[in-house]
Structures are given as C-alpha cells and as structure tokens.
Amino acid sequence: MRTLTVKDLCKTYVVNKRQNNVLKNINMEIHEGEMVAVMGPSGSGKSTLLYTVSGMDTATAGSIDFFGKDLSRLKAKEMSEVRLNEMGFVFQQMHMLKNLTIYDNIILPAYQAAGGRGRSNRAKINEQARALMHKLQISEIAENGTNEVSGGQLQRACICRSLINHPKMLFADEPTGALNQQNSREVMHELNRINAEGTTILLVTHDVKVAAKSDRVLYIEDGSIKGEFTLGKFVSGTDTKDRERKLSNWLMEMGW
C-alpha cells in the first residue's frame, strides 16, 4: 500500500527576481512499512524534498498524496492536524522547548491532540509515554531538563515525541548528523526497530552507514532524483558491511 505518492513536484524560490528551481519534477512513491533514505550532495535539495513532501513547506507545483490526502491542497489548519496526528518529525538539531522537562516535551503533542478529552485520556498518554521512553531506554531522564542529557538521549527523546501520537509516517532530517558514532548507532537502532514495528520512515542523510540500514535509497542531484537503489529489508543486529559496500559502489556510480 502506498503511503506517500509524489507527482511532478517542483519547488522554486525567487530571490531578488531570480528564479531558483530547487526541486524539479520529482516523482516518487513510498510504501507502507518502508524505510527510504534520501542522499545527495550538499545543496542538492534533500532537505527541501523532505520538508515539501511532509507539508512543512509548500510545493510550487505537483501533487503530494499522503494516505489519500493531497497535502498541497490542504489548508493550514488541516495540515497542522495531519502533522499532529499522522506524521512524526526528527531533526538533526534536537529541537525541544528549553524550559520543559524531557517528559513534558514528549507528551506535549499528545496532550494537544487529545484536546479536552479529559483525565482518563491523559492517563493513557502518560502510560504510552512511559512505555515509549522505556523502549528507547531513556526512562531515567524523564524529569531532566533538555540541557541535562546527552545528544543521543535528546535525539531519542525527540524520537519518542515524534512517535507519541502513533504517526503513520516518520520524517527524519539527518537524525544522526549531530551525534557521535555511539549515539548515532543507538538512534539508528531505534529507528530500525520502529520501522520493523510498521512505521514508514523517510530520512535524509549523507552517512552511508545510516543509509545502508534503509530498504531503499534515492539519490538526488540538482533538484532531481537521479537514481534509486534497493537494498532490501534490513534485519536489526545483522552485519551492514556488505550493504554499505554495495551502496558505496552505487553512490560512486552516481557521481557522489
């Protein structure tokens, strides 16, 4: 089943009357349960593609079908609803509200989504949040401030927050970009586990090790998808060296 279908997507910026076509006629499909990585050189349009297909930025032309909804036609309020209930986001910088505890940051979108549905609902959310934090092994930092934890812990907290409303799809922009190797491995391990549990993931990365753990890799250059490389389902805990080698070869072919 298709989760995300992008057709003829264009994104153009006009700066000082000069047109800059950042995305040119992008066509792609992401299937349910897939984990797709987008790679490409700096300035190729990777992040713009992620922001545009997730509705965080508007498309200049084309259509983005997300579970039957054309995101390019949604109003701002409807788009917020989609982002709140059906999408999750993980960024390179671990953005959280500074003066909230880790736990409060995680439950914030869930409380917002629950609206005024009362006490029992909030109890359920708290239960889910604790379970998620336990799963991502950050239970002990629940009451810490955002400045009292390591980068890896903070990124896992961000993943918790992105999963708290059971999104249909997770968008990750360089989720390991600001982490050291150890933290990077842990975060990818979690993403793979989440994916294995059924959450579709689209991530942007320029790290071959990260991309090697995805099912499929899209290579983007000058705003166009130049190629696609299928790695197949990654089984957590298995060796990635072979996948990394194959991917590296393909990337070299693509001119990376």
Place this chain on the structure above:
Amino acid sequence: MFFRILKKDLQRKRAMNVILLLFIIMAAMFLSSSASNLVTVFGAVEHFFELSNVPDYIIISLAEGRDDPVAEFLDENKWVTEYQTVDMFNLTSDQIEIKSRAALADKHEYEKTSTLAICPIPEKFLKVFDEEQQPLVLKDGEIALARVEAERNHLAAGDVLSVQVGDVTQEFTVKTIVKDATFGTTMMGFKRLYITEHDFLKFAEQKTAVITRLHSVNYSDAAAFGSAYRQMQFPVISNVDREMLRMTYVMDMLMTVVLIVVSICLILVAFLVLRFMIVFTLQEDYREIGVMKAIGISDGGIKGVYLVKYLVLSVVGALIGFLLSFPFGDMLLRQTVVNIVTEYTEQNVVINLGCAAVVVLVVVLFCYGSTNRLKKISVMEAIRNGSNGERYHAKSRISLHGRKKMKPYVYMACNDITGNLRRFLLLLVIFFIGTQMILLPLSAVNTLKSEELIWSFSLMPSDAYLTSGNEELYVLKGGDVRLRDDLEEIKEALGARGYTASAWAEVGYTIPVYANDPDELYNYYSICRIGDTPKEDYQIIEGRTPQLADEVMLTEKTAEEMGVTIGDCVYYKLPEGDEAFVITGIYQSMINMGDGLRLSSEADLGENTMSGIFSTQIEVEELEAEETCEVLEEIYPESKIRGAKDFMKDMLGNIADQLNVLQFFIVVLVLLINSLITALMMKTFAAKERGEIAMLKSIGFADRTIRGWQTVRILLILAAAIAIGAAASRLLIPVAIAPIFAMMGGTHMKLITEPLQAYVLYPALLLFATGVVAYLGTGEVRRVDCKEINNME
C-alpha cells in the same frame, strides 16, 4: 561605509526603528508635558489669584438699609491699605427663568447650586475670565455664569435667561462660562452671574431687592486687622482671607494631584520602555556586530554606528515630542484643572525644551551603556547572539503531566512565566503602574460618589432633602423663626396625608469664639440643627455629640488650632455677653475645610442671624426614601426634592463628574499604554521565538494554538499585575488619596472602592483590550515557516 551601514540598518529594521522612534516621541511628549504641567499646577492658584487681583480679605454681608458699618470700620482701620465695596443682587430660583436652551427645551425652571447673586463684571478686584482664559468681556444683553451653574442647568452659549430684580425683568443670552478665582470652586457656596455695568444699572434702583455687599480688603498687617475686625462682631454672611480661599481649591488640587500621579507614571513608563527598546534592538544586532568585529571594525567604530543611529532617532523623536507636548499638556490641564486659569509661558517652553534634551541625553546614555558591553563580548559570542555557549537554563517549575485539565498552550504560557519571570518583568511593572493609575483615582471618585460621604460633612442622612430656592430669606433677621415655621408646615402637610414626619435643617452661624484668651478670637462656622429628628446620628471621632444647650463639639482641626480638648470650654461672643460651652466630642467635617463647631439643637444663640442653611431634611416613618421623595414632590412641585446621593452630588458640584472625565481619560491612556507595550513585546517575542514557533508548527500545533499560547502569556502577566496592583492599592490608597480628603477636613474618611468597578469591570476591560491587541500582535506567527526551526537556539 559607516553611513552605508547606518542607512541599511534604518531601512532593513524599519518596523523596530519606527516603534523606537514612537517611544522616543512619547517619552519626550510625556516628560515635557508632565514636567511643564507640574510647574504650572504648583503655582497655578497663586498665578490665578494674581491675575484676578484677589485681595487679602473678603467680607460678604447683607446690606440692610443705607448704613454700612463694615465700610465705616474699613474707613477707620489703620491697617487697611485699600478696599472696595461692590453691591450685588441676590437671586432666588423664582427670579430666574430659562427662556430657551438647546438641551431640555421644555423645562424653564432654573436650579441654583448655591447662594446666587448678579453683578457687573468686576474691574478692580476679583476679576473673572472666560473659557479661553481671557478677561471676561460682555456686551449688553449678555450674561456669563459659573461652570457648576451652567452644568447643573445644561446651559451653553446662546441659551437665553430672564432675570427679575424687583419690578425689572431683563433677558440675557449666555455668552460663556467664567473662571472665577474667588467663587469659582465647588467648595464656595456662593456664585455670581455677570452682566455689563449698563445692564446692572437697570436693576440698581430696585429697593425691594436683597443686596449682598462684597468688601475686598487689602491690609498691611493681617494679625492686627483680623483681631480688630473680629472684635467688631459684624453680622456677616462670610469672611474669607486669601489663605482660606486657597484652601477652597483643594478639590481642584485633588485633580492636580491625580494629574501629577498620572504624569509620574507616564514618565516612568516612557523611560522603562525606552531602555528596554534600546537594549533589545542592540541585542537583535549582535550577529551583525559579531560580523563587524570579525572583519576588523574596531569597537569604537561599531559603537559609533549605533550612537549616531540613536542620536539621529532621539533628536528627531524628541523634536516631534517637544512639539506635541504643548497640545498634549494643554489637553491634560484643561481636562483636569477646569476652574483655574492656567497658561503656558516662556518658562514652559524652556521646560519642555529641556525635557526633550533630557530624552536625547538619556537615549544616547542608554545606548552608550548598552554598547559598552560590546567591548566585553568576543566575536563568537556576538555571532551567537550574545550567547557564550553556556547551555544552562532554568527548568520548568510546573509540569505538564501534573496538570489534569490544563490545555497545553495554557501550560506553556504558565511555564514560560514561571521559568523566566525576568523576561516579563517590564510588562508586569508597566501593567502594575497602569492598574494603580486606574485604581487610585477610582477610589477618590467612588468615595466622592458614595452615600457615606454625608457623614464626613457632619450631617445626618435622611430620606429626602428639600430646597425651595428661597433659602436666602432665612439668613435675614428673624430667619430662624421663619425656618421653624416652614419645618412645622412640612410636618403638617405630611401629617394631613396620614404620615408621621420629622423635618429639620442644619444651619450655620459665623460667631466669634475663643478658648482661653478673649482677645484671641476665631471666626469659625458653627453648625446647629433646627427642628426635630427621629434619632440623633452624627459621626464622631471621640466623645459624644452635644446634648445640652451649653455643649459643643469641635472638629479635630479646630480643637487643635484652639488648643482645647474634650472637657474644656470654648466661649461664644454673643450679643448678650460671652457664653461658655463645654466640649463633649471631636468630629470630622469637610465643611469649611475641616474648621468648625457643632452646637446642640438646644443651643440658644440669642439674636444672632444665621449665615447659611443646608437643605431641609425630611424623614417619614411610614415610607421608604424614594416614596418620601415622591410624596414631597406632589406637595411641593416648585421645590427641589432629592435623595441622599443627589444631595451630596449637588453639594460637591461637578467635582465628581470632573473626576469621572479624568478617570475615563486615564483609562483610555492606560489602555493605550498597555496596547503599545503589548504590541511591542509581541513583536520582540515573535522575533526571538521564531525557532520555537517553527518547532511547534512542525509537530502539529496550529497557528491558532500558538497564538493562544502567546496571548495567554500576556493575559496572565496582566492578571497578575492587576491582582498585585489591587492588593497594593489597598496600601497605596491611604497614602495617596486619604491625605487629600484629610486636607479637606475628612481626617477619618472611609475610602470607598466599588468592588465591581475596581475588581471586575476595569480589569475585564483591560484584559479584553490587551487580549485583543496581544492576539493581533501574534499575527507574525502565521508568517513563521516550519523550516525556521533551524534558527532555534
């Protein structure tokens, strides 16, 4: 290069620069007009007295026959340097009729506010001025009147009055309202109508008319003249010296004190905001400053850019503020000091110019102080927007998961405030000042409008107050007998309808009194009740009310001045000889600025003629207050019947209304200040929080929710400021407002604050207006893009 950076800055940050310019204009305008007004009002009464040529002493008496013993005394007294006697015709309500007026066209009865007389325009002493503050000039057939009289009768320029003196009736067109230094204040129970000398002469031959004689006296030795004058015991209506006259301006001073409080608040607000703006605009530029430092521009050079920028802005702003300070200050003055001629002189221009210069200096100094920090910060710190890489920041004090029902955006607002109160301190302080600006004057307004005020005048409340308009007749010889007859007649008229009624009147006498030394005479006003009351219920501070014929109670101020206390005696100089009265109590009274004595209703003052009467008061056993008024209106359709509240309103004249206008003006001003500061803060918050807003948007928060979060934050601060302000006002009101009433004699006033107005209506208005401005100010949220999450610090 230097000026190119400056030009770019002014263009690129147009909105913030415009806001800063606006606040500089406001600061210059508030500071200049307030300082100027402070100087003007402090010397206003004395200046007004000089313009009007108010004499050292004024004696008001009734002219009976051609003899004038007062004039004879003045002729012979060696301390008198000059004097002038002017005759005026007393007017009862029957003698004036409203022929035509724009308002209330179908009613023709004229309603007096006090004793009324008609006179020609004074030329030597006690001169009067028109609304434009120019010496009064009238043509034949024109008339000018005091503000209270005009307002009570809804008269305006162009309306027509007919005045009858003896057999002569003349019609006059209202020309203007006058500012009268002597009788213009609401505390003076005597008012004049002014006509031309020529028109006055047409009345002058009428022998049947009651004539009030006004002696204006200048002397060389106040004590010697006063002593000699009091020994003569002239049966006069009233005599006042310049000092006493100045005291009658206390109500106007109430307005000026309010104006002063408002002005100080405005100055404070202007400078607080200015400082914040300068610090904020400089912080916003940190990144640029870092870049300038990085490319090698010296600290001095960078400082120069900002000093020149703020110098240009402050000079332009201060100049505009200086120009606006004249109309703004004049408007403030005219709204508040309506009874006094106030004018701007060259002195005010110098003050305003000086204040504008102070604003320029302060802005440049603020800027210099803020740019000093540039020396201490490194290039990287500047590039990181002043952050030195320290990651520590306060953690939330309240938790979201601990809230069972609180909406997330409300929680976020609470959390922002509790987590970093310093950030909202300016807002809190300004909202607090605004709350005080509203609550302090409100207490004065509420107290002046309260029914309880009657106690402070040493009067007893009653169901109805009757004024026939012919009260002048009671101050003639035998007036007390006439008054007793009239009171009996009222009781009989009500008795005929089956009611049991009590009727009484409080009357005043000006009889010399002394304590120990018979040569040290005091001319206090003594009040005594004539008629019967259902119960005796005067408010006293100490002791008890006088019951026996030879008992008396004194106001606190009078007892202090005379050096007596409860148990001592004071002596009245009665025609039959000196008579001792035992002091039984101390009371407060706002009559005559707290000077006075109250005698027992049993007191016998012999042949003395009363010099004034308050309204006739009536109580009917079987009826409620309103019903009593209705019945009396049926019996006495020509008389004015009022309840307690209206009676007090009449006694105080337009001061409560004036305060109302001022209150309205202050509320508008506070709303304006709150709106401006809110708009400014929203702008600064939006600039600093773009990253957070983008993050919230990216995780699915709708614009409306984010705007709600930012609005609730402002409203919470405002609500806290109102709550703190309300609590603080309980402490500040006795300090700020009570002394003003104490000056008037209300030494133990119960200051009233209407809870509905003070704690519900005005706070609701502030919250609503500020909430709307805050919400509109969050419009920037819509323009924040999710991608700006990368700008999050």
